Amino acid sequence: MITGKLSHLEQHYDVVVVGGGPAGMAAAVGARDAGAEKILIVDREKEAGGILWQCIHPGFGLHHFKEELTGPEYAQRYLASVMDKGVDVVTGAFVFDADRDRRIQLTSGQHGIRVIDSKALVLGMGARERTRGAIRIPGTRPAGVLTAGLAQKFVNMMGFLPGKRVVILGSGDIGLIMARRLTLEGVEVVGVFEIMPHANGLNRNIVQCLHDFDIPLHLSTTVAHIHGRDRVEKVTVAPVDAALRPIMEKSWDIDCDTLLLSIGLLPENELSRQLGISLDPVTSGPVVSSRMETSMPGVFACGNVVHIHDLVDFVSQESYLAGTNAGEFVTGKRRPADNVRLVPGENVRYCVPHTISTDREHTVYMRVRQPLEKCLIRLGDVYQKKLLYVFPAEMVNLTIRPRFLEQFHGDALRVDVVPRDT
Amino acid sequence: MLYDVVIVGGGVIGSAIARELMRYRLRAVLVEKECEVGFGTSKSNSGIIHAGHHSAPGTLKGDLEWTGNQMWDPLNADLDFGFKRIGELTVAMNEAQVHEIEALKRQGETRGVPGLEIWDRERTLKAEPNLTPDLLASLSAPTAGVINPYEACFSLVENACINGLELSVENPVLGITPEPDGTLTVKTRHGLYHTRFVINAAGVFADSVAAMVGLNDFRIYVRKGEEYLLDKRLEGFVQRLIFPCPDPVTRSKGILVIPTFDGTLMVGPTSHVVDDKDDLTTTSAGSDEVFDKVTQVVPGISSRDCIAEFAGLRAVADGEDFIIGPTAVKGFINVAGIQSPGLTAAPAIAAMVIDILRDEGLALAPNDHFIPTVPRRVRFGALPIEEKIRLADENPRYAHLICRCEHVSEQEILDAIHDGARTLDGVKFRTRAGMGRCQGGFCTWRIMELLAGELAIPISDVTKRGGGSWIIMQREEGEQQV
Numbered sequence: 001m002i003t004g005k006l007s008h009l010e011q012h013y014d015v016v017v018v019g020g021g022p023a024g025m026a027a028a029v030g031a032r033d034a035g036a037e038k039i040l041i042v043d044r045e046k047e048a049g050g051i052l053w054q055c056i057h058p059g060f061g062l063h064h065f066k067e068e069l070t071g072p073e074y075a076q077r078y079l080a081s082v083m084d085k086g087v088d089v090v091t092g093a094f095v096f097d098a099d100r101d102r103r104i105q106l107t108s109g110q111h112g113i114r115v116i117d118s119k120a121l122v123l124g125m126g127a128r129e130r131t132r133g134a135i136r137i138p139g140t141r142p143a144g145v146l147t148a149g150l151a152q153k154f155v156n157m158m159g160f161l162p163g164k165r166v167v168i169l170g171s172g173d174i175g176l177i178m179a180r181r182l183t184l185e186g187v188e189v190v191g192v193f194e195i196m197p198h199a200n201g202l203n204r205n206i207v208q209c210l211h212d213f214d215i216p217l218h219l220s221t222t223v224a225h226i227h228g229r230d231r232v233e234k235v236t237v238a239p240v241d242a243a244l245r246p247i248m249e250k251s252w253d254i255d256c257d258t259l260l261l262s263i264g265l266l267p268e269n270e271l272s273r274q275l276g277i278s279l280d281p282v283t284s285g286p287v288v289s290s291r292m293e294t295s296m297p298g299v300f301a302c303g304n305v306v307h308i309h310d311l312v313d314f315v316s317q318e319s320y321l322a323g324t325n326a327g328e329f330v331t332g333k334r335r336p337a338d339n340v341r342l343v344p345g346e347n348v349r350y351c352v353p354h355t356i357s358t359d360r361e362h363t364v365y366m367r368v369r370q371p372l373e374k375c376l377i378r379l380g381d382v383y384q385k386k387l388l389y390v391f392p393a394e395m396v397n398l399t400i401r402p403r404f405l406e407q408f409h410g411d412a413l414r415v416d417v418v419p420r421d422t
Numbered sequence: 423m424l425y426d427v428v429i430v431g432g433g434v435i436g437s438a439i440a441r442e443l444m445r446y447r448l449r450a451v452l453v454e455k456e457c458e459v460g461f462g463t464s465k466s467n468s469g470i471i472h473a474g475h476h477s478a479p480g481t482l483k484g485d486l487e488w489t490g491n492q493m494w495d496p497l498n499a500d501l502d503f504g505f506k507r508i509g510e511l512t513v514a515m516n517e518a519q520v521h522e523i524e525a526l527k528r529q530g531e532t533r534g535v536p537g538l539e540i541w542d543r544e545r546t547l548k549a550e551p552n553l554t555p556d557l558l559a560s561l562s563a564p565t566a567g568v569i570n571p572y573e574a575c576f577s578l579v580e581n582a583c584i585n586g587l588e589l590s591v592e593n594p595v596l597g598i599t600p601e602p603d604g605t606l607t608v609k610t611r612h613g614l615y616h617t618r619f620v621i622n623a624a625g626v627f628a629d630s631v632a633a634m635v636g637l638n639d640f641r642i643y644v645r646k647g648e649e650y651l652l653d654k655r656l657e658g659f660v661q662r663l664i665f666p667c668p669d670p671v672t673r674s675k676g677i678l679v680i681p682t683f684d685g686t687l688m689v690g691p692t693s694h695v696v697d698d699k700d701d702l703t704t705t706s707a708g709s710d711e712v713f714d715k716v717t718q719v720v721p722g723i724s725s726r727d728c729i730a731e732f733a734g735l736r737a738v739a740d741g742e743d744f745i746i747g748p749t750a751v752k753g754f755i756n757v758a759g760i761q762s763p764g765l766t767a768a769p770a771i772a773a774m775v776i777d778i779l780r781d782e783g784l785a786l787a788p789n790d791h792f793i794p795t796v797p798r799r800v801r802f803g804a805l806p807i808e809e810k811i812r813l814a815d816e817n818p819r820y821a822h823l824i825c826r827c828e829h830v831s832e833q834e835i836l837d838a839i840h841d842g843a844r845t846l847d848g849v850k851f852r853t854r855a856g857m858g859r860c861q862g863g864f865c866t867w868r869i870m871e872l873l874a875g876e877l878a879i880p881i882s883d884v885t886k887r888g889g890g891s892w893i894i895m896q897r898e899e900g901e902q903q904v
């Protein structure tokens with residue numbers, strides 16, 4: 001583990017990156033490569049690397065490093081290049097304020113309260129897990145109801161178990177990974193319950209984490225009640241109707257001491273709100289241009305703070321771009337501004353970035369609403385591409401080359417993902 | 423050795439009585455079955471110090487509500503648990519309701535509640551632009567306030583202990599025997615207390631405690647209230663407490679919007695009789711009721727912003743009023759049926775109980791060494807930046823953030839543990855760590871480490887709130903990495 005305890009914190013930086021996860025690290029590298037000189041990453045954890053440290057399973061880096069790494073290995077590699085490039089990293093430090101002059105305030109046990117100026121600011125605060133309150137599961141409030149990520153921290157970082165007999169609500173990737181991890185630890189995982197008719201995690205995780213371990217996945221089923229005064233004693237699960245309401249006549253009880261929640265991630269945009277930048281109500285993240293710049297000039301955003309990714313490789317890619325543009329903002333050689341707005345159309349929940357320009361190549365990330373096989377992704381009438389399948393749990397990414405945009409003279413392009421025969 | 427007073431139950435009522443008692447030279451003990459004081463109904467309520475005009479005239483609770491309301495300013499000046507008079511608006515949606523709020527106004531004025539005003543639509547919406555434009559008028563009551571009810575309990579008891587109260591937690595009272603000489607023997611899990619007086623402040627279990635001395639003349643049933651906390655993003659969405667017009671039949675106060683002391687918005691409570699006195703469940707029907715009703719008055723509120731929920735139980739006696747006074751059993755005093763506005767009334771109830779004890783023959787010699795205050799606790803997150811910088815320079819533990827949603831520092835957690843917190847909930851309700859939008863995802867482990875370190879216990883012995891509420895277990899092989 002690299003522990004670069006920063007002994008001296010400057011007061012002025014070219015680029016300050018808030019958050020030292022994969023997004024922040026890639027952004028810092030991007031900013032350096034684009035010519036920014038003094039760069040600082042601030043992270044509230046003891047180490048930079050974000051959630052990667054607790055993801056000890058493989059499956060990282062297949063796209064980016066073209067080999068399969070574990071989370072910590074991926075973090076280690078990135079951190080090494082961050083250090084190589086002479087980026088300052090301050091950890092155990094929490095940014096509690098940021099303003100439109102790109103001045104941040106941080107608090108740290110080591111450095112006290114500090115005010116730091118930056119020429120460009122990159123937001124890479126990541127995401128947090130949704131908790132019980134967000135979905136208001138009825139019942140008592142005992143110990144033993146926790147998010148899958150917290151359980152992952154208990155097991156993988158601290159070496160303790162969250163319980164002996166576990167029910168998992170939600171088929172998000174962290175929950176699937178934890179189903180396998182806990183089984184390997186000798187914990188009994190009774191099943192994974194998903195309210196939607198389709199799983200919320202990557203298909204490869206359904207296969208490798210559930211099927212391979214005979215852990216049942218109950219679709220269109222939810223936890224309708226939590227029982228137990230001090231500690232979880234059992235949960236009532238029930239299939240749901242079309243309005244996603246539990247059908248109690250068909251419910252059954254499961255004895256367990258733990259309920260893990262894997263019910264989604266929420267971008268951490270408290271600082272973005274303080275700054276007053278525009279947020280997209282669908283992603284809950286900042287609206288960004290193709291430079292990954294927010295509505296506030298000189299403030300960039302990347303990674304899960306913008307939209308929830310399912311693979312770290314794309315976080316790194318998107319964030320490197322954000323960092324590059326932050327660096328260019330500092331050195332003054334900016335790419336031309338965007339001139340086309342992307343409008344999510346049929347079966348498209350959102351597109352990131354929200355705007356593009358017709359003069360260069362872009363990668364557009366999007367999520368669909370409904371699974372489809374043999375479909376077509378359509379960009380107005382300038383471009384279309386066949387896809388074998390789309391799935392809400394898997395982000396779709398699309399590279400658009402400038403030659404398709406040259407002929408386009410409007411200011412908005414609608415993006416649809418439709419069955420092939422329409 | 424003979425005690426003067428044993429208080430059964432450390433809710434806000436028992437706590438307020440304990441604190442008043444310690445103004446005198448007495449031997450007193452507070453016995454509480456949960457792991458912390460306040461962990462019964464007193465932590466699970468709306469935290470409102472009611473304005474004084476809600477309860478019907480001629481009731482004990484109506485009188486004590488208004489007397490109690492006026493006692494919270496000096497109490498807060500001493501104990502600094504935090505109290506703000508943010509005022510209240512009761513909203514009328516139609517002509518009939520306008521008559522209702524006019525009647526409420528007269529009811530309050532008869533009692534002497536100052537400042538009551540009927541506001542027309544325009545004035546109401548100017549003050550609270552996020553209320554529904556469909557309203558007709560509102561009744562403004564500036565005397566209404568909010569507190570953190572659990573913090574009030576903690577500081578009342580902390581102060582009482584400074585002045586000589588004995589506190590015994592996780593110690594249920596199991597039986598009480600009247601002795602031939604007129605004293606009482608109180609049997610608890612941890613031993614016997616021999617005493618001259620017993621104060622029955624056992625909340626929803628006050629009837630069972632009375633039954634221990636053979637008193638079966640009242641019954642307590644419970645009315646559950648569910649409350650839903652919203653993301654801090656909505657702080658300031660309404661500035662005042664928002665009440666709908668009370669139901670003309672049930673007189674229930676209805677579903678409120680509560681800007682809590684720390685700024686988090688809360689909506690609730692429901693009000694339904696349940697059978698089980700341990701039924702602290704929240705329900706989907708309750709959640710639907712709360713959000714359906716609340717959006718009629720404040721349309722911008724959505725269940726999407728919910729971060730946490732809880733339920734509390736009102737202890738309701740037959741006849742709906744408080745039962746406070748001596749009983750047929752010498753030395754046994756009831757403080758029962760303390761439903762809403764029990765929190766508001768607590769200081770007035772405590773004063774009343776002192777008078778009762780005096781009348782019943784307890785010699786009350788003033789304690790000349792009574793210390794009215796508690797050491798001031800730093801709330802780091804709420805300080806102005808210059809003050810933060812200064813404190814952090816002095817003690818870096820203030821700059822080390824543990825709870826990032828509510829901005830609670832390591833030093834504040836340590837203070838809470840030194841003040842008696844022994845569980846995650848004990849820390850949470852003293853410092854707010856873990857109450858924010860991430861609900862402990864970030865801070866749980868950090869607080870467990872601090873608790874384990876300060877209490878010198880293995881980290882797997884840290885619990886959520888005592889009893890069987892364990893959080894983690896050792897791996898089978900017993901290997902431990904911390």
Ligand SMILES: Cc1cc2nc3c(=O)[nH]c(=O)nc-3n(C[C@H](O)[C@H](O)[C@H](O)COP(=O)(O)OP(=O)(O)OC[C@H]3O[C@@H](n4cnc5c(N)ncnc54)[C@H](O)[C@@H]3O)c2cc1C
Nearest residue numbers: 431433435462463464467468470595625647763764765766
């Ligand atoms: C949803 C809701 C909202 C409310 N809102 C408000 C409000 O906004 N304003 C207001 O003024 N009032 C409000 N109230 C009412 C208020 O909360 C109560 O009146 C008040 O908390 C009662 O305090 P207490 O000390 O009597 O009860 P409790 O806090 O329940 O204390 C009783 C204590 O006795 C202990 N105990 C019981 N049996 C034993 C035993 N055998 N041995 C030892 N200990 C025992 C219990 O563990 C408990 O700690 C509300 C109530 C509810 C439920």
